[in-house]
Amino acid sequence: MSHEQFELLSNQAVVGCAVFYFAALLAHVAEWAAARTVPVAVPVGVGASGGGDDTEVVEESTAKRDRFARLGVIATVVAAGLHLLAVVTRGLAADPIRVPWGNMYEFTLTATCVVTIGYLLLYRKYSLTWLSPIVTGFVLVILMADALLLYDPVVRLPDALESPWLVIHVIAAIIATGAFTIGGMASALYLVKARWLDRSGEERPQRAGFRGAVAAMFRNYLARLPELTQLDRFAYRVHAFAFPIWTFAALIAGPIWAQAAWGRYWGWDPKEVWAFITWVVYAAYLHARATAGWKGRAAAIIAIIGLATLWFNFVGINFFFGANSQHSYA
Amino acid sequence: MSEGTDTTYGEDRNRAHEVAPLAPREFGRWAWRQLTSMRTALILLFLLALGAVPGSVVPQESVDSLAAARWRDQHETLAPIYEKLGLFSVYDSPWFSAIYILLMISLVGCILPRTKIYLTAMRARPPKTPRNLARLPEYRTFTTEADPEAVLDRARQVLSGYRVDRHEGSVAAERGYLREAGNLLFHVSVVIVLIGFAVGSLFGFRGGVIVVTGGTFANTVSQYDEFDPGTLFDAGGLTPFSFSVTDFDVTFATEGREAGMASDFSAALDYVATPGGETRSARIEVNHPLTIDGTKVFLIGHGYAPDITVRDADGEVVFSGPVVFLPEDTTFRSLGVIKVPDASPQQLGFRGEFYPTAGFSMETGPVTVFPEAKQPLLSLQVFVGDLGLDDGVPQSVYALDTDEMEPVKRADGRDFRVDLSLGELNFTGDPITDTVTLPDGLGSITFNGVEKFVKLQVSRDPVDWLALTGVSLALLGLLGSLFIRPRRVWVAARREQGRTVVEVAGLDRSSGGDLADEIEGLVAQLEDRAHMEDGR
Numbered sequence: 001m002s003h004e005q006f007e008l009l010s011n012q013a014v015v016g017c018a019v020f021y022f023a024a025l026l027a028h029v030a031e032w033a034a035a036r037t038v039p040v041a042v043p044v045g046v047g048a049s050g051g052g053d054d055t056e057v058v059e060e061s062t063a064k065r066d067r068f069a070r071l072g073v074i075a076t077v078v079a080a081g082l083h084l085l086a087v088v089t090r091g092l093a094a095d096p097i098r099v100p101w102g103n104m105y106e107f108t109l110t111a112t113c114v115v116t117i118g119y120l121l122l123y124r125k126y127s128l129t130w131l132s133p134i135v136t137g138f139v140l141v142i143l144m145a146d147a148l149l150l151y152d153p154v155v156r157l158p159d160a161l162e163s164p165w166l167v168i169h170v171i172a173a174i175i176a177t178g179a180f181t182i183g184g185m186a187s188a189l190y191l192v193k194a195r196w197l198d199r200s201g202e203e204r205p206q207r208a209g210f211r212g213a214v215a216a217m218f219r220n221y222l223a224r225l226p227e228l229t230q231l232d233r234f235a236y237r238v239h240a241f242a243f244p245i246w247t248f249a250a251l252i253a254g255p256i257w258a259q260a261a262w263g264r265y266w267g268w269d270p271k272e273v274w275a276f277i278t279w280v281v282y283a284a285y286l287h288a289r290a291t292a293g294w295k296g297r298a299a300a301i302i303a304i305i306g307l308a309t310l311w312f313n314f315v316g317i318n319f320f321f322g323a324n325s326q327h328s329y330a
Numbered sequence: 331m332s333e334g335t336d337t338t339y340g341e342d343r344n345r346a347h348e349v350a351p352l353a354p355r356e357f358g359r360w361a362w363r364q365l366t367s368m369r370t371a372l373i374l375l376f377l378l379a380l381g382a383v384p385g386s387v388v389p390q391e392s393v394d395s396l397a398a399a400r401w402r403d404q405h406e407t408l409a410p411i412y413e414k415l416g417l418f419s420v421y422d423s424p425w426f427s428a429i430y431i432l433l434m435i436s437l438v439g440c441i442l443p444r445t446k447i448y449l450t451a452m453r454a455r456p457p458k459t460p461r462n463l464a465r466l467p468e469y470r471t472f473t474t475e476a477d478p479e480a481v482l483d484r485a486r487q488v489l490s491g492y493r494v495d496r497h498e499g500s501v502a503a504e505r506g507y508l509r510e511a512g513n514l515l516f517h518v519s520v521v522i523v524l525i526g527f528a529v530g531s532l533f534g535f536r537g538g539v540i541v542v543t544g545g546t547f548a549n550t551v552s553q554y555d556e557f558d559p560g561t562l563f564d565a566g567g568l569t570p571f572s573f574s575v576t577d578f579d580v581t582f583a584t585e586g587r588e589a590g591m592a593s594d595f596s597a598a599l600d601y602v603a604t605p606g607g608e609t610r611s612a613r614i615e616v617n618h619p620l621t622i623d624g625t626k627v628f629l630i631g632h633g634y635a636p637d638i639t640v641r642d643a644d645g646e647v648v649f650s651g652p653v654v655f656l657p658e659d660t661t662f663r664s665l666g667v668i669k670v671p672d673a674s675p676q677q678l679g680f681r682g683e684f685y686p687t688a689g690f691s692m693e694t695g696p697v698t699v700f701p702e703a704k705q706p707l708l709s710l711q712v713f714v715g716d717l718g719l720d721d722g723v724p725q726s727v728y729a730l731d732t733d734e735m736e737p738v739k740r741a742d743g744r745d746f747r748v749d750l751s752l753g754e755l756n757f758t759g760d761p762i763t764d765t766v767t768l769p770d771g772l773g774s775i776t777f778n779g780v781e782k783f784v785k786l787q788v789s790r791d792p793v794d795w796l797a798l799t800g801v802s803l804a805l806l807g808l809l810g811s812l813f814i815r816p817r818r819v820w821v822a823a824r825r826e827q828g829r830t831v832v833e834v835a836g837l838d839r840s841s842g843g844d845l846a847d848e849i850e851g852l853v854a855q856l857e858d859r860a861h862m863e864d865g866r
């Protein structure tokens with residue numbers, strides 16, 4: 001196949017995987033909608049009076065729920081395959097062929113792929129059903145934005161980027177970014193659930209119709225999220241995996257490459273500054289988890305700040321300071 | 331290891347809330363405890379992150395001095411305030427230094443006592459079996475026919491990798507002692523990195539120089555265009571090498587969507603490592619510097635240097651040679667100036683653009699259509715007067731000081747412009763020649779050809795390996811700290827009504843630990859074995 005054909009194939013694979021992500025998202029929304037009848041938030045006493053009937057409803061909807069969940073995961077697996085195909089063919093489309101991360105479009109394409117694959121790998125071990133709608137929705141939205149706003153045709157890499165350290169640096173940065181993103185989702189859910197638990201004592205008017213159904217779906221979703229301590233622990237595990245990789249990417253491989261390309265290990269270029277900021281914020285997160293008064297909620301907020309700095313570095317720096325940064329992919 | 335930290339640090343942390351005592355001695359101890367508390371470390375980390383932000387927003391002197399100067403010109407009211415706040419060199423500013431120095435003090439104050447505690451804890455035996463195992467976070471119990479002693483022997487075997495103590499009727503085990511070591515190694519390495527940085531920037535140097543192909547460079551301070559030495563750098567210690575740039579190659583893609591993109595830069599150097607030594611040849615490329623006795627020469631940029639001759643009215647040559655024009659963008663439209671102090675009757679100055687492959691339209695005027703010098707065009711404005719070279723103030727070779735100069739005018743009163751090509755350009759019907767005679771008997775200027783120049787960076791960091799070693803050790807320590815799971819396990823077995831009751835309990839001392847699986851596994855192995863013995 002020619003390079004142009006590979007490029008076309010890559011673009012088509014992006015469209016294809018977006019369709020499957022969308023299908024997966026629908027399936028997961030249906031899964032949580034189907035869960036509506038499960039009497040999780042049923043006031044005590046109601047269940048006891050109509051015993052037999054209730055159990056039947058529960059069983060039926062659980063089966064339906066599982067079916068949707070499975071459909072969603074299957075669609076996500078297909079989407080991940082197409083997504084990976086899009087990444088690989090993007091690399092093959094360049095002449096000479098190269099690693100597919102020469103610009104923001106390609107970087108985002110690959111990082112979202114890592115998010116999906118990471119989620120699928122951990123799905124079973126940590127029973128991540130609760131993460132499914134978040135991951136599929138997130139990846140779908142980011143991928144669409146990537147294709148619509150950041151798309152760039154394939155070109156060769158500038159000389160400065162042609163170094164094995166670039167490959168190592170960027171692979172590590174992308175894996176860490178994907179993992180931090182998953183960890184950030186768990187931290188965000190932690191905050192949402194904590195807030196919901198705080199307010200669950202309050203009386204709230206029951207809404208009818210569509211809005212009521214959506215609210216009920218949300219309630220069910222939140223009720224079925226793992227316990228706060230488990231969410232926190234999952235978030236920690238993922239962050240603890242990502243942090244050393246980020247350390248390696250940003251503070252070892254990056255500087256080695258910068259030394260070879262520009263004659264200095266560290267030059268406080270905007271990209272480097274923000275990689276450093278991200279590192280420090282995540283170090284603060286790990287500290288916070290071990291500091292009285294900062295565990296839990298404060299730590300989760302710090303993790304989300306860390307994720308914000310990470311993505312800002314990716315997208316924001318290129319947009320706002322592109323001209324100032326030696327890293328800018330213009 | 332929240333529990334672990336609580337035992338070693340909890341005390342300090344709790345006391346850190348106390349109100350400041352007034353007696354100097356007590357106050358000192360109080361302040362020290364505050365500074366070395368986890369809370370302070372956390373806040374200082376935040377301040378460090380926050381403090382780094384302005385450096386990415388305001389142009390930094392040390393990163394891009396040109397951009398910083400431009401910014402100053404554009405923001406006349408803000409610039410002095412920013413200057414005071416050190417915002418043009420955030421990372422050397424007193425307040426940024428204050429943050430990281432406090433953090434380092436806090437860090438050392440944190441490492442030392444922890445190391446002391448660790449040195450004793452390292453040799454400690456697992457804690458005695460608690461009386462009530464059921465109260466521990468993980469707890470299982472089962473009964474078996476096997477003898478209690480056999481069960482405990484078996485537990486001892488299964489708990490390989492643990493430090494195990496056998497007590498009366500129970501086994502106490504602990505593992506993961508290295509976690510704290512990893513954590514300490516990590517924090518010590520952070521200090522090493524900082525020392526590496528400090529030493530490098532104190533004793534090293536970095537310089538930039540532009541050399542036209544065919545030109546030479548000797549490694550002395552005066553030959554650098556920019557020279558940025560460390561505070562304790564000894565200029566006499568510059569490695570006495572010299573080199574000439576014999577050739578520079580670059581390939582521009584000519585078609586497709588990458589047209590105009592430059593790649594495969596390489597410069598050929600002939601260098602002499604010590605005066606009088608033998609001449610060696612080398613090629614340097616982006617990502618492939620040349621190292622001479624620990625000093626590195628990097629290729630970081632390139633551009634064009636048109637070769638110009640200026641003659642006075644009598645035809646005497648008053649200036650001749652290549653002039654560096656600095657590229658403005660990737661099309662290599664370049665700006666430069668030519669200063670002719672020896673011109674008579676008055677000094678001459680030229681300022682203008684160089685277009686490597688010129689195109690022209692009435693709307694845009696001259697533009698570059700391709701970055702390679704295929705159809706070069708020079709378009710210059712001419713000034714006469716005093717170049718200001720003699721008043722002792724050093725001048726940039728890339729800027730013309732026109733305070734004491736007048737633009738040369740045409741008869742119709744408009745500015746006189748010199749357009750020069752190598753003879754093949756003709757946009758408006760008038761061919762553009764390679765020589766133009768200046769009005770008012772000022773002489774003539776000739777465009778002889780185009781040379782290339784390379785921008786080289788020369789640097790030496792005597793301990794560049796130190797910071798990198800530090801980071802690598804930090805990573806190693808971090809892996810230990812995050813992935814070694816310190817945990818304690820107890821197994822108790824006693825005879826009760828003719829059967830053996832076995833209790834297994836565990837405590838995870840890491841922040842991410844999930845002990846259930848491991849306890850489950852341990853129980854399975856013990857039960858299994860016990861059943862086998864039952865069956866016998």
Ligand code: HEM
Pocket residue numbers: 282283286287289290331332335339366367368369371433434436437438440441513517520808811812841
């Ligand atoms: C340059 C500043 C610092 C950086 C970058 C830093 C970074 C880190 C990181 C990444 C961890 C996570 C490792 C783990 O969870 O095991 C950690 C843990 C820890 N740090 Fe720091 N640290 C710094 C300063 C300090 C200071 C000043 C203290 C003393 C108050 C301190 C005390 C601790 C303790 C006790 C832990 C263990 C936490 C736990 O058990 O999870 N650190 N540090």
